Amino acid sequence: MKVENKNIVVTGGGNGVGREVVLKLLSKGARVIAIDINKSALEETYKISGGSDKLLTRVVNITDKKAVLDFAEEIIGTLGYIDGVINNAGIIQPFVQLKDLTFEQIDKVMDVNFYGTLYMTKAFLNHLLTRPEAHIVNIASMGGFFPVPGQSAYGASKAAVKIMTEGLYSELSDTNVHVSVVFPGGIATDIKKNSQLTNESASEKEKNSKLILSPSAAAEKIISGMEKNKYKFCIGKDSNLMDFMYRINPGFATKVIKRALGSKIH
Template structure:
């Protein structure tokens, strides 16, 4: 779906890839509704956009299904229609094993990553089916198809996003609504800080690392994939490589990522 002159909702629009998705969509002529729980982040996105009149910001807790439903009804009433939803918002867990992870931490990760995506999708789906063309983009993760030690609950939440999105794609094949599933690899974003795992943001070294996908590059690839109506794709060299390796030999890939992650500090 071409985004020019379309009304598109982006979750997690107050920082990182979400902010870059908002800015990229604006540059392509879309009207964007940036959703986040962080008011300061949304204000900063609006400032960076140059106070763009085609950018609307809304504070929404995507884990609250009533709040999500109200937001959807309200924004559709205000704008007349919504053409696309990009479910980007997400958090990670502490890098610890499942045996040491608290149930409350697991609940939080699942609520944001899976149920937040599900609530937003459900809130707009029937409306999108009335549009001449609609699009849902769900951001999963490399951790959604490959087990990453210390991120079992995060991976489970993204695997749930994966299968839900694949099922939705199948259900909507004969409709006017496109579905896209994206698997990013490691990215230079403040996800640890935004997940309240640290007070530190992404370092300059991480920002300049050739191994980490930059948020603006990720956003560009996601929007290009959306405009080409791609079903599912990986972004980032690590995601592409591990997707291939895991499809060829899951056991070897699992042991390999275990060795690699075991040498990293988190």
């Protein structure tokens, strides 16, 4: 679905990849509704956009089902229609083994990553089916198709997004609604800090790694895949590499990632 002149909702639009997706959609002629739980972050996105009259912002807690349903009703009533939803918002867990995670940490990761995506999808789905053409893009993770030690709960939440989106693609394959699931690798954002489950930020070494995508590059690839109506696609060298390795030899790929990340688990 070409994004020009379309009304598109983006979750997590206050920072990182979500902010870059918002800005690139605007540059391509879309009207964007950016939502985030952080009001000041949304205000910064609006400021960076130059105060674009094609950008609307709303503070929404996507883990609150009623809030999401109310938002969908309000924004459809305000604009008349929505053509696309990009479910980008997500958080990670601290790099610790499952035995050391609290149930509260697990619940928060699952609530944001899976249930938030599910609520947003359900809130707009029936409306999208009335549009001449529409698109749902759900951002999973390379951790959603192979195991990352120290990120078991996060991986489970993204695997749930993967399977839910794949099922939705099948259900909607003969309709006007396109469905995409995206598997990013490492991206140079402050998702660790923004997740509020850890005070860590991405290190300079991580941000400068040749395997790590910039938020801008990631956003460009997400929108490009959307416009090409891609069903499933990886973005980032690390995601593509691990996808290939895991298909060829899952056991070997699991050992490789364990050796690479084992030192981060504490």
